[in-house]
Amino acid sequence: MNDTILQVEHLTKYFDAQENLIVRSRGNVKAVDDISFSVKKGSIFALVGESGCGKSTTARLILKLIEPTAGKVTFDGKDVFALPPSELQKMRRDIQMIFQDPYSSLNPRWRIGRILTEPLDTHKIGTPAQRREKAIELLKVVGLNEESCQKYPHEFSGGQRQRIGIARALITNPKFVICDEPISALDVSIQAQIINLLKKLQVQFDLTYLFITHDLRVVRFLCDTVGVMYLGKLVETGPTDAIFSDPRHPYTQALFSAIPVPDPDNEKEEILLEGDVPSPIDPPSGCHFHTRCPYAKEICSQQEPPLQTVDGEHKCACHLLSGMNVAPKTP
Numbered sequence: 139m140n141d142t143i144l145q146v147e148h149l150t151k152y153f154d155a156q157e158n159l160i161v162r163s164r165g166n167v168k169a170v171d172d173i174s175f176s177v178k179k180g181s182i183f184a185l186v187g188e189s190g191c192g193k194s195t196t197a198r199l200i201l202k203l204i205e206p207t208a209g210k211v212t213f214d215g216k217d218v219f220a221l222p223p224s225e226l227q228k229m230r231r232d233i234q235m236i237f238q239d240p241y242s243s244l245n246p247r248w249r250i251g252r253i254l255t256e257p258l259d260t261h262k263i264g265t266p267a268q269r270r271e272k273a274i275e276l277l278k279v280v281g282l283n284e285e286s287c288q289k290y291p292h293e294f295s296g297g298q299r300q301r302i303g304i305a306r307a308l309i310t311n312p313k314f315v316i317c318d319e320p321i322s323a324l325d326v327s328i329q330a331q332i333i334n335l336l337k338k339l340q341v342q343f344d345l346t347y348l349f350i351t352h353d354l355r356v357v358r359f360l361c362d363t364v365g366v367m368y369l370g371k372l373v374e375t376g377p378t379d380a381i382f383s384d385p386r387h388p389y390t391q392a393l394f395s396a397i398p399v400p401d402p403d404n405e406k407e408e409i410l411l412e413g414d415v416p417s418p419i420d421p422p423s424g425c426h427f428h429t430r431c432p433y434a435k436e437i438c439s440q441q442e443p444p445l446q447t448v449d450g451e452h453k454c455a456c457h458l459l460s461g462m463n464v465a466p467k468t469p
């Protein structure tokens with residue numbers, strides 16, 4: 139049985155730098171650069187990495203909100219980029235998104251009832267009465283009451299607004315939800331509540347999540363599989379347990395070494411990377427990470443390392459795996 143719901147193959151997106159007014163020079167911004175991964179039905183796949191590494195662009199490509207430069211995305215057996223507009227519209231019922239900022243993602247001039255029923259109006263699902271009933275049902279599912287329908291977004295706290303964002307994402311009964319940094323704009327005290335709610339809803343509605351985040355503690359708690367991105371490339375991927383217990387890419391090791399450990403006896407040394415993330419316009423040759431990597435050798439700036447199998451589904455793109463004569467240190 140094929141249990142893959144999403145397959146991403148050689149996905150690539152280059153933006154024209156001048157067109158987007160990012161810089162006054164010629165060239166392409168290599169936002170997503172030939173990445174491949176798959177997500178199993180009913181699982182949670184985390185995409186992690188620093189800001190600007192291509193995580194959110196990947197999400198927008200999957201939904202075909204922007205045109206890809208190259209590559210293929212298959213969702214539930216269908217080639218997303220080859221779908222006619224009417225089929226693409228239907229597919230967007232099945233893939234919904236929860237946004238980072240609950241303040242700007244809700245229309246401030248609309249009451250919550252209208253915000254929640256709008257996706258049902260767009261997709262012509264149910265009668266007006268059924269849409270309102272569904273909105274009330276979803277509000278209760280996310281821990282809010284029926285009276286919320288009459289209120290405006292500014293009458294709610296940040297955590298409550300994110301609950302409304304979650305209710306809106308679930309109202310079309312999607313199979314797949316892209317959670318784009320869903321807790322990073324919230325107070326720390328609220329973050330755990332939203333994470334627990336997302337976990338509960340994933341089980342209750344048999345959902346699959348693509349979880350975009352830079353919070354590795356959340357990844358460890360919530361996610362089954364991890365993909366680590368650096369400068370538009372997928373540099374390491376595999377089951378969460380394997381990646382956390384044996385991170386192989388020097389960038390993954392550096393990211394994980396910064397996770398705080400609540401144990402005064404565990405004096406884990408943080409790996410500090412030198413320099414800033416290079417510009418995605420003309421990124422470094424060979425391995426994009428070679429300008430910051432503590433183990434870089436000549437070959438690293440000359441040849442791009444392929445994504446190779448470490449063990450089972452654990453894969454890593456680093457010349458160290460091909461026997462380059464340097465051993466990565468364990469964080």
Ligand code: SF4
Pocket residue numbers: 387388389425426427428429431432433434435438443455456457458
């Ligand atoms: Fe570092 Fe070279 Fe591995 Fe890139 S390929 S991560 S530069 S050791």
